[in-house]
Amino acid sequence: MNQCPKCGREVDKDMVICPYCGEQLYNPNTKSRELVNIHLARYLVLTAILLPFVGLIVSFCFRKTYPVFSKVLARNAIYGFIIWLMVILLVLICYLALFSMGVAYM
Ligand SMILES: [Zn+2]
Numbered sequence: 001m002n003q004c005p006k007c008g009r010e011v012d013k014d015m016v017i018c019p020y021c022g023e024q025l026y027n028p029n030t031k032s033r034e035l036v037n038i039h040l041a042r043y044l045v046l047t048a049i050l051l052p053f054v055g056l057i058v059s060f061c062f063r064k065t066y067p068v069f070s071k072v073l074a075r076n077a078i079y080g081f082i083i084w085l086m087v088i089l090l091v092l093i094c095y096l097a098l099f100s101m102g103v104a105y106m
Contacts, residue, residue, distance in 0.1 A: 048087065052080035 001010045006023035015025055055077030059070040 045088075045091075048084050052077040052084060055080060 002013045002015070002025065003009070004011050004018040004021065004023055004025065007018060007021040009018070009020050011018050011020075011025065017024055055073050059073035059077065061070075062073075063070040
């Protein structure tokens with residue numbers, strides 16, 4: 001049994017909201033699982049940000065030895081940037097929608 005921090009009554013430890021006063025109760029299990037998901041999402045986003053940069057750097061390094069290869073690589077890196085920007089915009093819109101519904105945490 002847990003205690004509600006607002007009204008002080010005993011509540012079941014699986015309860016998300018206090019049945020007496022409606023206070024949102026801290027649940028360490030769901031919180032840590034969500035944090036793992038958020039960390040994973042951050043790593044994926046970081047990888048997506050870095051890959052086009054890596055493509056541009058590699059294409060710059062090989063611009064003299066493999067001119068056709070580096071040109072194709074640079075073009076695809078720029079496509080990567082555009083796709084990345086669109087995905088970031090989509091994720092932001094989804095996150096804002098979830099946040100406004102009270103599902104997502106900062
Ligand atoms: Zn309460």
